Amino acid sequence: MRDLITSLDSARLGFYKSILDEAGIVSFIRNETTAQLTNIFIGPLQPTLCLVDEADFEQASALLRPHQMSDETHFTAEEDWLCPACKESNPASFEVCWKCQTAKPE
Known part of the structure; x- marks a missing residue:
């Protein structure tokens, strides 16, 4: 899962x-x-x-x-990102991993 x-x-x-x-x-x-x-x-x-x-x-x-769609109701050009620590997928708008709170890579 x-x-x-x-x-x-x-x-x-x-x-x-x-x-x-x-x-x-x-x-x-x-x-x-x-x-x-x-x-x-x-x-x-x-x-x-x-x-x-x-x-x-x-x-x-x-x-x-x-x-x-983003909160502004238009399609977003940003893509989801993978956490470098736990490898969990995060929405582009997240600045930290939802699972382990590691900061989004630059």
Whole structure:
């Protein structure tokens, strides 16, 4: 299993999941109802789109890239980055790794 995207927007995660389903990539949304019930949106309780097979990560990222939008509602030219410490994927807008808090490389 591998986390792909974390977002407070569960509708967006559902849309991304439908794209992956159509491509035959098995995924699920972790913490979808937990966040709604507890109204806590921090750390591991955030809704997260996860891949069942880590080998699908590159293909899934490529499929979703054209559909991902920044907060300003326009397509972003920046790409996600891999943490040099834990090798976890992070959104381009993150300045530190969500998993281990290592700073984004320059």
